[in-house]
Amino acid sequence: MLTRAGPLLFAGGFAFLLFVLLAELPFGDPVMAVGRVVLDEAAATVGAANIVTSVVLAYRGIDTMGELAILFAAATAAGLVLGHPGKADQAEEAGGFILRAGADLLFPLLIVVGMYIILHGHLTPGGGFQGGVVLATAFVLPVLARPGQVPSHGALAIVEGLAGAVFIATGAAALAYDHEFLTPLLSPGRLGALVSAGTLPILYLAVGLKVGAELAGLLIRFTEADAESPR
Amino acid sequence: MNELTTVLLYVGAIGLLAIGIAGVLLSRHLFRIVLALSIAESGGNLLLVLTGFRWNAVAPIIEGAAQGTMVDPVPQAMVLTSIVIGVGVQALALAMAVRLRQAYGTLDIREIRARMEQDISDAADVVPPRSQQEPAGGRPLPPPSTAGLLTSKGSQA
Numbered sequence: 490m491l492t493r494a495g496p497l498l499f500a501g502g503f504a505f506l507l508f509v510l511l512a513e514l515p516f517g518d519p520v521m522a523v524g525r526v527v528l529d530e531a532a533a534t535v536g537a538a539n540i541v542t543s544v545v546l547a548y549r550g551i552d553t554m555g556e557l558a559i560l561f562a563a564a565t566a567a568g569l570v571l572g573h574p575g576k577a578d579q580a581e582e583a584g585g586f587i588l589r590a591g592a593d594l595l596f597p598l599l600i601v602v603g604m605y606i607i608l609h610g611h612l613t614p615g616g617g618f619q620g621g622v623v624l625a626t627a628f629v630l631p632v633l634a635r636p637g638q639v640p641s642h643g644a645l646a647i648v649e650g651l652a653g654a655v656f657i658a659t660g661a662a663a664l665a666y667d668h669e670f671l672t673p674l675l676s677p678g679r680l681g682a683l684v685s686a687g688t689l690p691i692l693y694l695a696v697g698l699k700v701g702a703e704l705a706g707l708l709i710r711f712t713e714a715d716a717e718s719p720r
Numbered sequence: 721m722n723e724l725t726t727v728l729l730y731v732g733a734i735g736l737l738a739i740g741i742a743g744v745l746l747s748r749h750l751f752r753i754v755l756a757l758s759i760a761e762s763g764g765n766l767l768l769v770l771t772g773f774r775w776n777a778v779a780p781i782i783e784g785a786a787q788g789t790m791v792d793p794v795p796q797a798m799v800l801t802s803i804v805i806g807v808g809v810q811a812l813a814l815a816m817a818v819r820l821r822q823a824y825g826t827l828d829i830r831e832i833r834a835r836m837e838q839d840i841s842d843a844a845d846v847v848p849p850r851s852q853q854e855p856a857g858g859r860p861l862p863p864p865s866t867a868g869l870l871t872s873k874g875s876q877a
Contacts, residue, residue, distance in 0.1 A: 496745030504738040507767075508730065516726045517775040524772060524792030531793075532782055540780035540790070544797035556801045563808030567815035614781065618804050680782060700804070707811050714818050 536677020537611035537686035545616070546692050550660065550671030557653065557699060564703045571714050584634040592634035599627035607697035611686040617693040621700030628705040632712055639713070645706040652699035659688050659695070722775070729770055736763025750817045750827040754810060761806045765799045772796060 514520065527544060535543040545553055583589065603623035610616030632639055660671035668674070671692075678685030740760020747753045772792030780793040821827055824835050841847065 493746060496742055499745065500738045500742035503741060504734045507734050507737070511730055511734075514771075516730075516770075517722075517773050519772050519774060519792045521772075521792060521794065524794045527793055528780065528790055538782045540782070540793040541796045541800070544793050545800060549797060552801065556804055559805050560808045563805075563812045567811045570812070570815040570819055572819075612781075614779070616800075618800060704807075711811075711814070711818070714815075 532680055534677070535673055535686060535689070536680060537689055538681045539611055539613060539616070541614075542611045542616055542686075542689060542693070546671075546689050547673050550692070553696070554656065554660070554671070557656065557696065560700065560703060561649075561653070564707045567707055568710055571710050583636065589634040592630040595630060596627055599623055599630070603627060603697070603701065607694055608683070608690060610693040610697075611689045612681060612683070617696030618700055621697040622704060624697065624701030625704035625708060628701075629708045629712070632709050636712065639709060640705075642706055642709070645702045645709075649699050649702035649706070652695045652697075652702065656692060656695040656699070659691055662688075729773075733763050733766035733770055736760070736766060739763070748828050748830060750820065750829060750832075751814075753829070754813045754817065757813070758806065758810055761802070765802055765806075768795050768799050768802065 527548065528540060531537070531540045531543040531547075535547045537543045537547075584592075603620045605620070606615040606623060607617055607620030610620065628640060659674075663672040663674055664670060666674065673687040673689055675687035677687055684690070737760050740756050740758075740763055743756025743759060744753050747756055772795035774789060774791045777789045777791045778787075780790040780796065817827060820832055824832050826832060
């Protein structure tokens with residue numbers, strides 16, 4: 490009983506500390522000045538209707554690159570830890586009829602929805618990360634339905650590497666025009682049009698493909714891993 | 721009314737955080753620890769989003785000409801980052817859990833620790849260190865692992 494008191498006391502104390510800190514802050518009236526400036530200026534300077542996208546890709550673009558690097562490192566480390574599965578001893582059982590038919594039906598829909606979310610990331614809620622996850626599910630679902638037919642990790646790695654290269658090349662292109670790294674190029678265009686916000690849609694497309702390929706590779710590796718014993 | 725809403729929102733976010741931390745500290749099962757970590761993470765994300773909250777404001781997306789006040793977009797962008805990093809952390813943690821299950825056939829952290837200490841002592845040819853507070857009779861250890869890191873065939877489920 491006593492061994493549980495310590496952790497509970499810690500969690501309770503932590504919650505109390507946070508409450509005391511937050512009680513000092515005015516709620517519903519953010520004290521940060523950055524947000525206000527961003528809200529005033531983003532539409533004119535970046536040209537993306539979705540202001541969160543302007544923050545993620547234009548104002549904090551280099552942070553997003555770091556985020557991609559962290560995701561890449563985590564996916565690589567997970568692949569390293571899980572190891573390469575050898576030849577399966579016996580063919581794994583295929584999924585039931587509903588799963589197979591559902592995977593076939595959903596595959597094109599998931600691709601379309603994922604690409605829509607990625608390409609409209611600068612206009613509507615969503616973007617590269619969210620759409621990339623939808624794309625990844627599109628490629629993992631067939632693996633669950635038919636465990637034998639696994640898409641090659643090599644192809645996924647090529648897509649991922651190309652997408653990462655496009656992201657960095659777009660950022661480096663800004664250097665050639667005497668801007669800072671990852672500054673959005675091209676004209677902002679008409680607010681709310683599909684082709685607007687300069688290079689932001691290109692960046693988000695690269696992010697989406699990279700996240701999709703990375704996550705699909707990771708999830709497929711998890712389905713290949715045998716929980717009982719290494720192959 | 722506003723006061724009540726404020727308190728409720730904070731209680732929700734901080735409560736999730738506290739539940740997650742308590743779960744990480746109290747759980748003995750590795751998978752539950754990973755789940756508790758993700759609960760704590762959602763609490764933290766909720767707290768971050770709440771810092772950008774503004775009364776009677778809309779989402780920071782411009783549609784049309786008439787536009788009311790908008791909530792702070794910066795915390796929302798940060799939470800987007802934090803969610804993605806959380807996915808990476810969970811994937812890595814789960815990959816390690818899978819490997820531990822393969823090696824020791826269990827996800828109970830006490831059992832895993834005992835086996836690991838024994839493995840390390842065996843490999844180094846030393847007597848395993850004993851705790852000062854350990855009762856004289858010795859603590860009942862789980863049955864010694866007959867298999868090493870790579871040879872276990874999932875005998876203990």
